[in-house]
Amino acid sequence: MFSNIASAPAKQSVGDTITVLSGRLSSATLLEDRRAAILGLRSFAKDYPASVASGALRSLIGSLSNDGEDVDTVKVVLETLLMLFSPNQDSPEASEEIALWLADEFTQRQENITLLLNFLETTDFYSRLYSLQLLGAILSARTERTEECVSLAPLGIPRLVAVLDERREAVRNEALTFLTYLTPSSPLIQQSVAYQNAFERVFAIIAAEGSLSEGDRIVEDCLILLANLLRLNPSNQSLFRESGCVPQLASLLESTYHTGKEDGEVAEWAQEQRNRNIYALLSVALITCAETIRGNAKLQESFAQLQVPSVFDTSPPPTNGQTGKAKGVSVVYVIDGLLDLSLSLPAIQAFDLRVAACQCIKAYFFNHPDVRMHFLRRAIEGHASGVDETANVLTTLLRPIDTTVSVDPYRHWFAASIMFHLIFENAEGKSLAMSVTEGDAESGEEVVTCIQTVAAHLVTAIARGDDDRVSVGYLMLLIGWLFEDLDGVNDFLGEGSNIQALAQEIVRHPSNSVLVQGLCAMILGVIYEFSTKDSPIPRATLHSVLMSRVGREKYIDALNRLRSHPLMRNFEVTPQKADGSGNLPDVYFDASFVDFFKDNYSRIARAIDRDPGMEVSVVTNGVQKGISRELVDSLRSQVEEKEQSLQAALAEVALLNGKLGQEQADHSRSREASASELARIKNVNEAIQRHHEDEIRKIESQQQSNDSAHLRQLQEVQKQAAAAAEAIHSEHRAKETELQRQLEYLRKTSEAETARVQRRSDAEMADLRATISRLEVDLMKANKAKTQELHAVREELGSKLEAEESKTRSAEEQAIELEKQLSKRDEEILQTQTGLKEKEEQKSATQTELDDLLMVYGDLEEKVEKYKKRLTDLGENVSDDEEDDDEDDDEDGDEDDEDDDEDDAVD
Template identity: 25%
Template sequence: MEFLKSGIKTVLGGTEPGQQPSAAETVEKLVDRVYSSTLLEDRRDACRALKALSRKYRIEVGAQGMPPLVQVLQNDGQDTEIISYALDTLCNIVTSEEFDEEADNPTVSVNVGGQFTEMFIKTPENVTMVMGYLDEYDFRVRRAAIQLITSLISNKTRELQDLVLVSPMGVSKLMDLLTDSREVIRNDVLLLLIELTKGNSNIQKIVAFENAFDRLFDIIREEGCSDGGIVVEDCLILLLNLLKNNSSNQQFFKEGSYIQRLAPMFVLAEEVEEAGWSPQKMSNFHCLLQVVRALVTPSNQHQVVTACQRVMQKSQLLNALCEILMSSGVPADILTETINAVAEVIRGDRENQHELSRVMAPSNPPRPVIVVLLMSMINEKQLLALRCAVLYCFECYLYRNADVQRTVVQTLLPSSATDVSSLSTGQLLCTGLFSSDALANWFSSVAIMHTLVENVALKEELLRVLLAPTGGQRPNTLLEMCTNLMQRERTRLQSKIGLLMLLSVWLAHCPGAVKALLETQGTTVYLTAQLCSNEHDEREFLFQGMCAFLMGLCIQFNDNSLPNQRREDISQLIIKRIGQETFCNKLGEVSRHEAYSRACKQAQIRAKSAGELLLDYEYCKLYKGLEALIAKLVSGFDVDGIELTELTLSSEASALVSQYKGIIRGMDAQIQTLQQSAKELGQENAELKEKLRAEQSLRAQISDQNTLLKAQLGATGQTPVQSQESSLAREEELNAARYQANMYFAENIRLNKEIEIIRQQLATEKQRADATQESLLATQKDQEDLLELLADQELKLASYEHKTTAPKSTENQSQTHAETASEEGIPSETANR
């Protein structure tokens, strides 16, 4: 520190005794020295002093020193030492990290680095200038430039990404630095590219097509693959950035045979199992699994997922993942993520699903891996994340595979219980379903539910499942046991919610299951009591909404084969005991609950705590498809032509009411037509927007190619030639390049015209949608007016009926008729007649 003070004193000159200059004054003098000094040595010393002060007095140096530092970068590029000082000082100013020297400085805010970054990039040429110093081979300059760009990107990611894209050969320069022989430079560039590729598909594509995958795999191999250090983790994080949500890069990764290079990294050496897993090994392996999942996650394009799943099976990557499942000593979080990866590799792929079913665990006796996983799922001592992963894997194992679904259901049927000593999938699911652990109940309910998804035949088969009787009683069916368990008071709410999901999926599109449920004693009474109760807990509201949905399914899929339990009987029960409005409000509680929005987002089950496990993705999909239909069934109008409301009016009144109802039905049909038209217009609008985005992306790519071509043309200057033949060959290349440039310009003009046409179409479609919306609102207003008129008419008819039936004298009757006639504007003589 004394040396630093003496150095600053040498630069600034001595001060009078007793006078200590403030930090701002010191910085001001140094800035003036940078501006005014004619000697390079003086400016260099001043920049060195500013660098030393920038860690403790960041605000003072940044506020006054940024313009002279930029000036140094512009004018003193021939001196690498002063450039390195200027770049290091700017990096200290804009970094988001807090230095130890400024910990006691109360004036430094949390976002001071971001504020200085915003000031620096207001002039885009500053970023281009710093990018230019990446070409400098000097270690200090190149590393300082890399670190400065990294700090700028971490603070203002989107803005810097745009500036790097327009910088001449900006991404290419960064990719070239990955081959720098100095590992420090290479490692810093990895960190820069990680920040640069976050959330920007265009940069991700450019980086991928700059041979990034080959270079990253080379670095990973050099560093020891999954057994390597932090550099391997950085490479895998960058690889994940390039693949996640980028279908173009995913396709390129698959077609480039990079999945085959990924597969050997999952093979565990025997010494690893003996020595254990180091923290860095766990981090590397976790990133590897994330890369695999980025290729086959359900949110990707279906054709990309299918193609990657096929390659993963042929390259033995799936087999290696299954080996990890069966290995001993694997850490719990790695095992959990491996199960999730296996789930998405097999999801919807029959060959991969059957390959998993053939994997046997090294137990005594050997058991299928699915059975071992389910044993972990119903074991309350296992970690929550692991149990959720097993359920997700089991769901993916069943997904769109009727053969596997049938196999699981057969293990529940009585005829399959041949070997009592061996555990089966069905036995484990029943054990969990009736366990004392509420979470095991929920997991097992959801697992059985997924065996029935989109398979009506198995729903009928599952009705044959009988459970062992207790106390000499007759055996109960599985559906009866589920219904009885749901009605028990000691059953926890989470278990009841799981059972309701199972029953709802079971009953949907299966009249036989509806009949069996209605025949179970007390079911209708229990559901009605739940809907009539007034609870004030959000989970109770959700439970009541699910009860309403189950009751609605009993109406929708009822074949009317049970006396007193037909569709109109249940509808009348809802109207009289619960009320139409109350029922619809209870039904809507499901979609209003946060668990619904959380479960609808993705098929994978995620929960930070056991209490968050309430709804499943498939149940939410079923509810979303049938909620509106069920609400309409109990809205008071027709159910397959059967009138739900009974009006005791005269024939004339009934005719009038029927007339109004006909008008309302017509208007309802018109509303549905308008809604369908609005939906179609919305879809067409979305398609046009997607087309516009694609055209804009293509235009940007062509613009990038055009810029590159211009740069190539500019670099091809006139040079002396030694022969006429070589002169002609240079001219031919220029003509070809100019022709290609003209083609790009023409294509750019064509795309601009197409974009303008699409914008006009979007404007027209928006006007049509607005007009349709206005017409819909007007129609709804007319319908409300008609309903009000109908209500007034019914009141008047009731009044007439009451007055005509009351015992009155002739004189009173005449007077009453006269009074009524006067109210209606009818002459009294006519009224008396």
């Protein structure tokens, strides 16, 4: 085809090709040229994502903006971007960081996300589908930032929700999936979606897909979206009830129930999907129910009286001992039914349903002490009765762990979570639960307390290597139970081997689980924090065991690693539900426990540094417990000393009382004598007073005469002082006149001396001027002689200079002639080089165009083959004549290309 080419073109590397295509995409002015460059980049996107992204990512995004009206260009650009997010696994450039980099490029500029959302307004199938898929990939890589950009985009949420009305299922399903992943954790986005008639649209999709009984995975996704919108969002829950959606839930369940009875045998996969849909719907219903009764005392009290059909065909008797039949169906009280769902439904597909049932139980006794204590008492009574109650949280926790724990570890986890909420910050509940014991003392069996039984099961689960969820559930329960409960701590310390087992788990290397190690460290910190000198293991001994068996660094490190673990650190933003993979979900912690851990982490971390002699004071039911034992001993010794002093003081008081009686009698006699003496002294005092007044009058008259004499003396002294002052003033004026005369004399003397000095200076200056004149005459004579000598030397040098200048001029003329010849040669060389460079550029341009033609021709051949194959698949016959015509056309095109190349070569 290219027979006129003498040799094959140089093979271009992938990096160079991507660079050329990226440059063409950014600089081309024609839409067809840009689209061809994008097609070329798309062919490399799967295998070389890093190279394509680094060279052309911004140009691709810019093409979406500049060429957004051309659907073909938008399609190939979106396809290329999607390929960059999901490259081939065996690609040498495949890396998880590429997706993060691409997501950052979109989310760091709000207009990029807005641009993708704008494509949802178009009617083109691929533009809408691919933009949703691209938004989903960005959301998966940068969740929080994408949520922020979508919520800030103008009409972003309304556009997304409006796609749920799309008749094309692929686009609608993609929008449903994206909204499901967008709404788990952001209340603002949940409200924005709900207020765009999302509930009505979701129910319409469920009805269109065949409801629960016939619907596929799309129905399950719809129910998951409903659960996301309702979970922990009171505003959406109110809107859900007010919009009449609760009856729709009931009708869905009713229709599914009747359909299940009427249908015969159903395929296993269809039955499994039907069950998944029902579980998802029940999750939505239970979440709605839980949020409705939470904190509402009247609803909580009446809720337990409701009866519902049993989850199982042969359900165990309820804890209240009542059961019944309703239209031939076994019914149980709703709390028993919820416990059955939480504890006795091991299917992984039903995990979200079990979580919702557990939340509903917690909402039943939330913030209602009476209901909480009633629930706990009924659980204790049911356990004590010995009846086989599978759905009893206390029985589940106190029975030995069986082999089914590997299949359903969440049975014990849910039981521990419910028990945690029953006794957490509930001193009465803790005391009641501590009264539960295992073993009959009358039969010679060892009596073991509830706390010790749970601790023994915990140690067994850790030693056997059972699923971490079981150990985490027991540890959460014990930590919440023992916190600020001195009696509970003493009960736990009654079995000292548990301390050794927990300490051994912390220092085990390699560690089985960071979560279990961290929680073991925390429970040991809680036990030490609230232990006392009188505990079964004294506080000082417990501190020495912790420091020797664990050590401060290991203790702090275990707590730090637990706090920084993603399941603890990112709990609030991690969906606590099944992921659909068929594996056990990564749900380990209860939300209340996570808040408790984060609030008390610092206190427990510092507990190991607290002095063993200093106990923690705890107020339980208004009674303060725990104080420094050293202070108690000191106070006791002080009390004994005070008691002895008091006895001595009482004896002394008795002695003093006798003395006091004697003194009082003496005092009465003395008082009578004193009264008579006082009367006598009063008479004497009055006589003295009268005499004293007479003396005062005499003294006053003498004082007046003395004052008049002193006044006369003062006036005389003032006259004498005035005469003396006048004499002093006259003397001062005489001295001042004498000083003025002396000053005038000194001034005249100074002026005469100044004139004499001036005359002497003038004479000296005249002598200096004469000397200077004489020296100037001598200098002129010397300059004249020197000038004549220099003139002679100058004439001699001038003659020599003229001779040298003539020689220099002749040499310069020769140099100019040579430079002209050299310049002429340089011009000839430059012309030759310019010609060679132009030839090289023409050759390079020809080679580049040839390579581009090869690539375009290769793409065209691939398209022709695909079209032929598609025609063949569709039943169309492709004759050999058509293929020959195609080949003739190709040959004619090739000949035209060769003629053009020859013309270019001739030019």
